[in-house]
Amino acid sequence: MRKRPISFLLRLSEREYAHLMKQVEKTKLPRETYIRALIEGYTPKEMPPIDYYVMIRELHAIGNNLNQLAAKAHATGHLERAVFQEEADRLRRAVQQIKQAVTEPERRKE
Known part of the structure; x- marks a missing residue:
């Protein structure tokens, strides 16, 4: 059994999606992990150089x-x-x- 059995559809505008993906890319995290961190009240840091x-x-x-x-x-x-x-x-x-x-x-x- 999965740890996270609930899934949902989220609709974004192209601008919102582009912004999300830009932020995700800076952290080098998977998109889902990035969003989960935000839900938990954390702002993921950018990947250091x-x-x-x-x-x-x-x-x-x-x-x-x-x-x-x-x-x-x-x-x-x-x-x-x-x-x-x-x-x-x-x-x-x-x-x-x-x-x-x-x-x-x-x-x-x-």
């Missing part, structure tokens, strides 16, 4: 390296300052790139 996932992977890698350095420093009582500084700088650069990608305005395409 591909760069977002690259940046998140980079932050995870940096965090992992810093964690390993902290564990080694705790175990040995010695912190490799040069390596730590390199990872801290890498983290700073990654955060700066994310800020640029997310907050800086983009030139309009004409």
